[in-house]
Amino acid sequence: MDKDQVLQLVKARLGISTAVRDTYLTAIINGVITELTGEKGVNLQAENANHLMFVVDYSTWRYQNKDNTAGLPRHLQFRLHNLFIHNGGGADGDV
Template identity: 40%
Template sequence: MDEQIKATLLELLKLDLGFKHTARDTYLNKLLPSAEKELIRKGLTLDMNKDDDQMLVVDYAAWLYRNRQEYQPLPRNIQIRIHNRAIQKAGTSNVIQ
């Protein structure tokens, strides 16, 4: 992932969480790739040049941050987006022509 995308993701995550300072940037910079890897382990194929994939990673990372102390179920809107992406992947053909 290039540096510009990393900076954009960090800024979006900080906006989502309401942070205006840099005190948690180190933690958040580790959380974002972790969230991306978790989504990939769920079977998703992500293109970090696409806005919707960036937002899915940011939303998932924000949920991970908010729920690091105690577990809360994944919000329905994120569940639906993950499910739809998995269905979209399953509907594409892997046949080489």
């Protein structure tokens, strides 16, 4: 996954045009990718637009909801579940 492309898309979604928040946003993006691949076992594919946009949307949500303890919104939960399903459902350990 091209983290620079993710960063540019997150900044566009948030309306940020300067590099002031790049370090913070990059840390969020790295955390989201690590969570999805390491903890949740999702095999993110660089060429898959759905994977790219999920990382962008999830990272944007994380940035905007720093103090939210209510949990992941339903639309992101549904999309995450779809990632699990489309990646084989984790039957052999490779989700």
